[in-house]
Amino acid sequence: GNSVTQMEGPVTLSEEAFLTINCTYTATGYPSLFWYVQYPGEGLQLLLKATKADDKGSNKGFEATYRKETTSFHLEKGSVQVSDSAVYFCALSIQGGSEKLVFGKGTKLTVNP
């Protein structure tokens, strides 16, 4: 089946630290990959996406590269801010069938000043 595994949280960092949140996937078919972010008290919103191997998605200083050979889509940011504190979800979608998003369990990030 299709599944997403992301690193367990919570993750606590100091402002300006480097962030990596690992995400690996298993998929029957050729997935599109996504990172969604959920700020406190809000719904999820798309942070970035990649639809084919070696694509790099980027937004708000965050990046993730679609690595087919390692079935990974790790999220990185060079210098986190307090405002980046949120829960981050890795997700995939397979063309065909229900087209649903399959989510990882989420990683809570707290950035301290």
Place this chain on the structure above:
Amino acid sequence: EAQVTQNPRYLITVTGKKLTVTCSQNMNHEYMSWYRQDPGLGLRQIYYSMNVEVTDKGDVPEGYKVSRKEKRNFPLILESPSPNQTSLYFCASSLRQGRYEQYFGPGTRLTVT
């Protein structure tokens, strides 16, 4: 403003009392979906709809009903709520099925006592 709205945002109810959570989108999206979010379990899909009058079960449909009579609305119905349906619920929509960004509503926090 393009958005997904849900009502109510918070609801406390008692076991067995039928309730409806409304969801509406103003983006003319074909695809709509309901998720529940529980600690340690991430987001799980309840039901989805690929277009008007087309709905199907997600991963955890038991105890829920949906309807899609109009393109913009996708209400979630709990005919006889039970305490295990206490959760945070999200409605989402996207242009079509597949590799399109899903837009999420702000969430409905339901407590069933």
